Ligand SMILES: Nc1ncnc2c1ncn2[C@@H]1O[C@H](COP(=O)(O)OP(=O)(O)O)[C@@H](O)[C@H]1O
């Protein structure tokens with residue numbers, strides 16, 4: 001067993017990391033540090049370069065430029081040794097359709113050189129963990145999206161990895177399935193497993209991540225804990241106003257001075273304020289009658305909007 | 315220094331084990347329907363042997379080989395059928411199945427996230443294909459001995475030769491598959507395979523071809539395979555077959571290396 005050679009418990013360290021596909025730059029020089037035991041997130045819209053980054057970290061995609069160290073090792077040289085200690089849940093499930101649910105785990109364990117008996121034991125434990133024990137003998141195809149995702153997560157755990165990489169773990173799942181996945185991931189985190197995940201859901205990032213970077217167009221545009229990001233780039237509360245009529249623009253001018261910042265979207269106007277209810281009262285005092293009013297706490301979505309001028313999910 | 319050298323060492327030492335885990339996956343995937351495929355793979359060359367070797371052999375009578383040996387037509391055709399069946403069995407597994415697993419099942423994307431490397435996948439898949447191919451070859455040789463088309467001793471020597479033929483075509487097929495863009499491209503390969511089947515000294519001695527064509531024929535892999543197997547089952551083998559062995563070993567190695575490289579390039583972008 002090779003012990004991790006890490007400085008200050010840093011498991012993943014990237015400096016000026018670049019990934020190009022031909023002329024196109026998907027990851028444009030990012031710096032990242034992921035520490036042991038934390039849940040680290042890459043938040044960004046589609047095309048931001050999240051998956052490209054995850055594949056480089058997973059040692060299945062060679063970096064075009066820059067430095068990348070994983071557990072003190074170099075992916076270009078020590079790919080197999082690094083991958084032996086990673087668990088990977090890719091963006092698209094690539095379960096083995098010719099095998100049963102249980103065989104998907106036992107066979108995968110064999111790729112890591114895990115003895116058959118141990119593989120069977122772990123498969124049973126993991127199927128319990130992701131609540132798929134009843135489907136153990138079933139083929140993969142008839143499983144629901146949420147079940148497949150859970151099975152992929154279980155598969156990522158079969159080698160008892162030090163780091164688990166999860167690329168959009170809950171995209172495409174219904175709310176119930178999402179919550180079940182979140183709950184399982186939270187338990188892994190409690191067990192001390194280092195989680196690295198990507199998402200374009202702010203609530204997912206807020207729920208799961210201790211620290212995250214916001215990515216856009218291959219670059220990191222902000223980093224910190226969800227809370228500090230919100231404090232730094234947004235206000236405490238947000239008022240969402242929808243006015244009846246063709247454009248929201250027409251009403252924007254009448255809201256001057258009401259908020260620290262006003263964001264006009266095609267379908268609504270956002271007021272960034274400290275006191276939401278106070279702002280709403282002020283709107284009504286100006287004799288404006290929005291069709292709908294919503295006061296909410298500020299979220300990472302607002303951070304992203306502030307940083308890029310666009311919403312996360314179009 | 316140790317931390318730099320050690321992972322490399324481990325990754326090299328684990329290669330056969332990791333290749334075996336890929337072959338093992340195919341054992342787990344074996345399901346009852348597979349036996350139908352398995353059995354049909356055996357009967358096809360057998361039907362050729364009986365219809366052409368025995369049937370046409372009645373009309374053709376005996377052949378006098380360049381070495382002066384006189385053989386029945388069935389004894390002449392049987393080793394070619396064996397080589398051809400080793401070829402088509404290996405190609406079936408390493409082209410259609412391999413391509414499907416790589417492109418559509420995304421099987422290897424999952425495997426490459428583990429310590430298993432592209433070359434080891436190629437090696438494991440080829441090893442598996444050969445396990446199946448060896449069964450066919452053994453059965454076919456047993457039938458040849460039963461029909462008195464060769465001797466038991468020669469059949470024993472011909473067995474590893476037939477396995478080598480499988481390895482060579484398996485490696486070749488796998489390498490070619492990595493260049494295929496869609497299923498349509500396989501039609502071309504099917505035609506090439508059929509041309510080889512007809513013109514590799516399979517049904518008539520290569521000496522019957524005009525000399526230019528003969529030269530072309532003699533560098534094709536199936537010709538070398540037929541030459542090797544026939545040399546053993548008909549004449550007991552000799553130094554003349556050494557070229558065939560070297561040729562087939564080289565094709566196997568080249569196929570595996572190209573397949574591993576191309577897979578790495580296609581899947582680890
Ligand atoms: N294999 C590839 N070849 C060419 N372009 C690619 C490839 N993979 C990703 N890209 C491009 O790189 C950009 C970033 O993609 P990706 O990393 O998948 O983003 P994300 O996961 O954040 O949605 C996208 O514009 C995508 O089209």
Ligand SMILES: [Mg+2]
Pocket residue numbers: 050051052091167168
């Ligand atoms: Mg992605």
